[in-house]
Amino acid sequence: NTPNTPNTPNTPNTPNTPNTSTNTNTDNNSNNQSSVDNNDNKNSNYNSNNLIKKNTIVYPTKSMNLYKGTYFSKNNLLRHYTNKPMINKPIFVVDGYGKSKTGLLRYKIHEMNHKNRIGYITVRKDYVLPVYATQTSGLVTVISAGGVNSYQNKNLTNKVAHYRQGSQLKVKGIVWNNRSTRYVLTNGNFITADKTLVLSGSIKQVKSFTANKGLSIYKDIQLTHKLKTLKKSQVMKIKNWDYSDKENTLKYGSLRYRVAGGYVYAKSKLITNVK
Known part of the structure; x- marks a missing residue:
């Protein structure tokens, strides 16, 4: 039977107008800024009504930077976050808001699993979204x-x-x-x-594959400790899939399949007939 139409939860209250954050850097165009940050600095169409509520847990939808101040420059850069698979996205908590000297809004955040990573990120909706869903297709x-x-x-x-x-x-x-x-x-x-x-929604799940000659199984997801080499045409059931370089914010990570005994590189030419 088709499930009932999901109830949409009440939207949290719109945050109050954020307090202006002090910043010692001059807010102007700089050759040190990336093109993304230049676009962010030029976009002044955001106001308090567009902001995600304070204390909301969020994640980046694409690669982005964390800065120690509200001026987005190379000198203020704390950390770069490469766009990662959904299951390995970094998670942030919105602690408050900031404004550059020219009035451009920023989120003040800390990384949920690394509370010492504190700074400012863009408020652009195409870069930052709440991590918790508010609607479903059923x-x-x-x-x-x-x-x-x-x-x-x-x-x-x-x-x-x-x-x-x-x-x-x-x-x-x-x-x-x-x-x-x-x-x-x-x-x-x-x-x-x-x-x-x-x-x-429905996400396709790979369940098994056939190994070609030379495919190795490793103890760890980084594939640094080789355990054994599979026989040609051996069929392997996939227990789950994951990605390497979970904590490396500069790498996307490589898809791995976990099988009996360890991990294999999922995109290897030594794998065929994936089902």
């Missing part, structure tokens, strides 16, 4: 390599079941729990609506 796919759990309560207590990566679940609604949202399954239980763990 079907979601688990993308987390470790799977997700379902719970009786929306605060994710009283575990009911575990769903492996690739599981497709029917959803009848979505609800808020503090600053997070939860998908409501058709059985009434709850799972996270974190887009780095679960995505709305």
Whole structure:
């Protein structure tokens, strides 16, 4: 049966007009700025009504930079974040807002898993979005390599079941729990609506492949500790998929398949007949 139309949770209140942040750098065009940052500095169409609410958890949709001040220049650059696969996106918390001397708005943030990484990022909606979904098509796919759990309560207590990566679940609604949202399954239980763990819609899941001669299995996802070489035409079941270089903000990462005993490089020419 087709699941009920999901309920859209109430949108959080629009943030108050952000306080102007002091900045010792002159805000002007600089040869040190990237083209993206130049475009950001030229775009003054943002106002407090367009901003993501304070304390919202967000992620970058593309490559972007973190700066120590509200002026986006090479001298102020703290860290570059290369665009990574959805399951390995860096997660930030919006701590507040800042303005450059010419009035351009910025998000003041810290990285959720590295709280010492604090600074300013763009407020452009094509670069930064909330990590928690607020609507669904009625079907979601688990993308987390470790799977997700379902719970009786929306605060994710009283575990009911575990769903492996690739599981497709029917959803009848979505609800808020503090600053997070939860998908409501058709059985009434709850799972996270974190887009780095679960995505709305049907996502194709690779289940097995045939190994060509020379394909090796490694102990670790970085493929640094070789364990053995598979026989030609050996069929391997894929337990899950993931990407290397999880913590490296300068690399996208390479797709890996986890099989019995370890990991293989998923895009190797030594793999055929992927199903």
